[in-house]
Amino acid sequence: MKVTMEEIDDSALCDSVSSLIEGCRLPVHMSGTDDWPLAELVSLKEENGKKLYYVHYVDFNKRLDEWVGEESLDTRKVHFPRRDGGSNTGVSTPKKIHIGAGGPISRPSSPVFSNELVNGNAVLAAALQKRINRKRKGPTLENEDSQEGALQPPQGPRQSGSMVSHNDDVVTRMKNVEMIELGRHRIKPWYFAPYPQFFIEKVPWSGTHFMYDCNLERDVKEMIGLPCIYICEFCLKYCKSRKCLERHLAKCNLRHPPGNEIYRKGNISFFEIDGRKNKGYAQNLCLLAKLFLDHKTLYYDTDPFLFYVMTVFDNRGFHIVGYFSKEKESTQDYNVACILTMPPYQRKGYGKLLIEFSYELSKFEGKTGSPEKPLSDLGLLSYRSYWAHTILEILTTLPPVGDNEKPQITINEICEMTSIKKEDVISTLQNLNLINYYKGQYIITLNKETMENHHRAMEKRLVRIDPKCLHWTPKDWGKRAKW
16 A cells, blocks of 8 residues: 555654554555555564564555564654544554543553563463353253253354454464474464463473463473474474474374374375364464464364364375364354465465365265355465366366257256355356356356466366375264264
8 A cells, every 4th residue: 555645644744763653554664575565553662772663564464564673664654543543544443442431542552572572371371261161151961951051052063163253452463473393394473373471391291182380380481482483293292492392202102193094195195183082283283273374263172173184294204284174063064164284385286185175075975065264365365266177177078968069067066066065156157257148048158268277277286186095984973972
């Protein structure tokens, strides 16, 4: 977004960074580019006598948020936040809220920064407490005959999937982990993840359950604020140093994700992990994924989910490439809750392979499915591309009905052949401009350019899912005893 001098009042101009506060908007030099897009100051801190500013570029993805110095700020065009919570930039901001008897504020105040980053300890504690409260309030078989249990409707499948309300406060808007090391890769996180502030080094980790108890009088070490967090690529346990990771690897017996290997072809395998049976691994996987997923909010209650982890195999073991999760019971026919390809493996076709595998499972179940909404920007691009290629692959191979007659197919037949939900098929055909109204009926028309683009794209998809290599039997999760 470009800001012109006519759009800013004279009162909004300043010549010094000393008057900048959280909520100010001004042009900022984006690292790695020559652009000066409009950005919002989320927080300020001082490090080694130098002021740093955490900025969010308006109309850009949050993964581009970063700390910048004074030299990257254009203080000639500062737009200060209004006291009533309004904005003069034409970009929506969080509405004002009232706290008790006090006056309105436009957004929460920023935490006081020293030299350490924001931590997720409070977020972790709140999530665990919420889970405990939900368990206490929920009806059980033991008290279903009691008065309290009788007043409540019977507990059915989860309605919300992996989605919860998105808390857009200052803490969760800022990245709190600088770097992670996963196997041979060092990766810079994109988003906030509620990793605990303290890591209790002397508490043993069993591989199935983990607990953080800051009340124990043991050797407590700070986790957040370190230059890098080291993660075991097999069990996903996280450590504060490479030395600590080496000690863990000497004791860790895993060389592949826990659970059942349900697919293998070449060096690619898929493992099915039950979120209830392998709670520790599932929670560590959710924490890792939250570093790269913003729209889906983490659930610490992993019991209702299945996780499908894709790996590549070499002489050292099975290395995680990506994963997707799905609910054991979905009231809205979602076949994917969260999906992620790890950054080192992106743009190599693994994302479409994960999507293709999720629909292959839906074919085995004999039903159509759709990913949980909303999708991230990268996820939406991947799904639209997969839907387009899959539908065009069917349309280009349809045999003619008779001599000199065009092939015929219905939307429902496409859904049955692909397990893609009807709404997704229709939206894909509309995005490709393939649906036309002709002589009182809707027809699908393919032009030469569309077919050539499809053939070129399919030539690049060297790796595909082979249904013959999938050894998997769907379970009826309607019986809660199987949980």
